[in-house]
Amino acid sequence: FVVFSISQSTMLVVGAIYYMLFTGVPGTATYYATIMTIYTWVAKGAWFALGYPYDFVAVPVWIPSAMLLDLTYWATRRNKHAAILIGGTLVGLSLPMFNMINLLTIRDPLEMAFKYPRPTLPPYMTPIEPQVGKFYNSPVALGAGAGAVLSVPIAALGAKLNTWTYR
Numbered sequence: 001f002v003v004f005s006i007s008q009s010t011m012l013v014v015g016a017i018y019y020m021l022f023t024g025v026p027g028t029a030t031y032y033a034t035i036m037t038i039y040t041w042v043a044k045g046a047w048f049a050l051g052y053p054y055d056f057v058a059v060p061v062w063i064p065s066a067m068l069l070d071l072t073y074w075a076t077r078r079n080k081h082a083a084i085l086i087g088g089t090l091v092g093l094s095l096p097m098f099n100m101i102n103l104l105t106i107r108d109p110l111e112m113a114f115k116y117p118r119p120t121l122p123p124y125m126t127p128i129e130p131q132v133g134k135f136y137n138s139p140v141a142l143g144a145g146a147g148a149v150l151s152v153p154i155a156a157l158g159a160k161l162n163t164w165t166y167r
Contacts, residue, residue, distance in 0.1 A: 001096075004099070005095060005147050006146050006147050008060045009151050010147070013155045013158060014155065014158035015032055015158065016066050016158070017069065017088070017158040020069065021080060021158075021162050024078065026070045026071070028070070030063060033063045033065070033067075034063060037063060044056075052116055053107075058102065058106055059102075065091045065094045068087065069087040069091055073087060080159055087155065089152055091151050092144065092152070093144045100139075
């Protein structure tokens with residue numbers, strides 16, 4: 001869950017802030033997250049068509065975190081640096097919480113992954129059962145902390161992608 005949280009929050013923030021600063025319009029980040037969600041629904045439908053259960057693909061909850069990024073940009077009067085610092089932190093903090101609520105409503109993704117393994121995996125890539133309860137850390141808190149720290153420099157990267165000049 002921690003790796004999922006970090007990857008999803010950084011992936012959301014780099015694209016969302018890039019498009020938001022490119023257009024300069026608050027609301028573009030939410031639009032970007034909506035498109036990503038629709039893409040995931042399509043992937044979910046494709047896996048379902050292949051015979052996998054409906055909850056084999058968990059659709060991440062990107063839209064509320066992107067709304068926070070848009071709100072930050074709007075509330076700070078289109079301040080790019082505030083969007084990077086505050087918006088990036090809010091995305092990293094909020095996304096793990098929204099996704100944990102989402103994941104509580106479906107079957108255990110690890111259980112699904114072990115029940116439906118890819119038949120072409122070589123032996124050295126076969127998943128190993130996780131050691132449950134070995135660490136008493138909260139995956140939501142760990143994902144939110146790491147996501148908040150990593151989303152800010154990734155948001156800065158997304159903002160920097162708008163300022164390249166080719167001369």
